[in-house]
Amino acid sequence: MSYGIDTVDSVGVVGAGTMGSGIAQVSALAGYDVVMRDIEPELVEDGFDAIEDSLGRFVDRGDLTEKEADAVVERIEGTTALDDLADCDIVVEAAVEDMAVKRELFADLAELTEPGTVLATNTSTLSVTTIASATDRPGEVVRLHFMNPVPVMEGVEVVVGEKTAEGVVDLAHAFAEEVGKTTWEADDKPGFVSNRILMPWINEGIRAFDEGVATKADIDRGMKLGTNVPMGPLELADHIGLDVCLHATETLHEELGDRYKPAYLLKRKVEAGDLGKKTGRGFYEYE
The missing domain is CATH 3.40.50.720 (NAD(P)-binding Rossmann-like Domain)
Incomplete structure (x- = not known):
């Protein structure tokens, strides 16, 4: 060929x-x-x-x-x-x-x-x-x-x-x-373009929710209206799968250091089996 x-x-x-x-x-x-x-x-x-x-x-x-x-x-x-x-x-x-x-x-x-x-x-x-x-x-x-x-x-x-x-x-x-x-x-660098930038964005959205900066709905709404993205970080994490996000973030953390350290709430959600849309529950609930 x-x-x-x-x-x-x-x-x-x-x-x-x-x-x-x-x-x-x-x-x-x-x-x-x-x-x-x-x-x-x-x-x-x-x-x-x-x-x-x-x-x-x-x-x-x-x-x-x-x-x-x-x-x-x-x-x-x-x-x-x-x-x-x-x-x-x-x-x-x-x-x-x-x-x-x-x-x-x-x-x-x-x-x-x-x-x-x-x-x-x-x-x-x-x-x-x-x-x-x-x-x-x-x-x-x-x-x-x-x-x-x-x-x-x-x-x-x-x-x-x-x-x-x-x-x-x-x-x-x-x-x-x-x-x-x-x-x-x-x-061929860790995270390439997409996940090197996307995963810390999602991770920081989860941290902001966990630390009481705003409700999950307002974090997602704020990012959609403020940056013209179709989904906010918590909604997108649910869509991707929280286990997938955690694995990607852990890999980047290992390669690139503490700026990629996974949010505690992300790890807790995965440990609880709430992986997002595919399991019916993540940061939101799904039919």
Whole structure:
């Protein structure tokens, strides 16, 4: 495979959770054949349920017809076998945010896919270079970080590892644009652009609430009206998942020091199992 968007016909996605199912959806919506893999059949089914729910909202708004939505789902193959991704032209990993898991996955992907296949990670904070070093093809590893929720958010952050080939970087940008996104590029530094800035913003919002600066509603309202963002820090934390925010903040704290120390209330919420929208309760309650 030569590096160029015109050579990409099929997309592999590792992980059928919130991010993985979203990446599978936008890829299939752009016309690609997609293989979406997770470790259990139930997780794959959950991924398809999420895709169908999301497409249903597009149909309700008149952005898609039911026939078009059905065609998107038909372009996605679900599987629990990693080998089924062997013939994909680009594979995007959206598995659990754990370096050992990602390194093992990428080592396996490098073995089963053909040389030239681009291997992309959707990691929030982990080093692309460290992930790539688990393979014998570090030049073909890049970060493609989609924003959550993937079908709605426009941005994708492309991160260049120490050995990422220039052609792979170009393909990463082109692929993201082909699925309807706008990209920006960052070097392989802790947190990159998005989470290096976003996580302390969320963390400080949680601290402000915990210290009684304002109610959670007023903190969120103040930031939305004062900075023109669609969600305030507490609402956004619930949407991302408080466990995901905590893990990202802990990683940044370890790499960059005390300015990223996780807020006490964030840790307490996670310990209590109140992880946000996905569990029905975080800083707010959800149906």
